[in-house]
Amino acid sequence: MMIDPIQWVRRFAELVDEHTDELTELDAAIGDADHGSNMQRGTAAVVAAFAEDAPTTPSEQLKLVGMTLIRSIGGASGPLYGTFFLRCAAAAGDTEFDAPSFAKAFRAGLDGIVARGKAESGDKTMFDALAPAADALDEHLAAGDSLADALAAAVAAAAAGRDGTIPMLARKGRASYLGERSVGHQDPGATSATLLVLAAKQAVK
Structure with missing residues (x-):
């Protein structure tokens, strides 16, 4: 089993499209109400970049994703998602994106x-979804599970982490300015990060 990075990001763009209103509403409660539109604009720009001239290796494909997101997403999300993909690119090889290389x-x-972002667990950020997902992915692959099954576990872990942000007091980002008023709201970054993991699961072939 392997993942095509282009299909991963295209599916992420589709999921962002489907959930743009939800991301906007979540961000309206504790942020600038622009996370949905920013993510939609950024992922659409990536899809357009791939349509124009798609690189052929995972490392170059992921690098294009990261650079495009940094250029096209405003606020903190652009640098964070862009950095995520640039670091992915640096760790990815030039051969197929199999389970070990994807997890790495x-x-x-x-x-x-x-x-x-200097985020830690419990800060009420995208880290609270991505960190449990990475741990679940590594754990299940180490146990001998397939990439598809490991990513299914990663999606469940990300969703649990996302839901776990609701009672948290925000300690990072715009939401932290609200203090106690940030409690009781689901973090939009953790929500879009869960979509990123779900997109990876759906891109397995």
């Missing part, structure tokens, strides 16, 4: 987000 790249992307 995903973990590198998560480490990039930590380095860029």
Whole structure:
């Protein structure tokens, strides 16, 4: 089993399209109400870039994704998602994106987000969805599960992490300015990050 990076990001763009209103509503409660539109614009730009001239290796494909997202997404999401994909690109090889190489790249992307945003578990950010997903992916692959089954577990872990942001007090980003008023709201970044993991699961072939 393997993942085509282009199909992964195209599916992510489709999921963002489907959930743009939800992301906007979540961000309206604790942010600038632009996460949905920003993510939609950025992922659409990536799809357009691939349609124009798609690189042939996973590392170059992921690098294009990262650079495009940084250029086209405003706010904190552009640098964070862009860094995720650039770190993925640096860890990815030039051959097919199989289970070990995908897990390695995903973990590198998560480490990039930590380095860029200084987020930790419980800060009420995308990290709260991506970190459990990376742990579940590694754990299930180490146990001998297929990439599809490992990513199914990663999606469940990401969704649990996303839902776990609801009672949290935001300690990073715009939501942190609200103090106690951030409690009781699902984090939009953790929500879009869960879509990213779901897109990977649906891109397995």
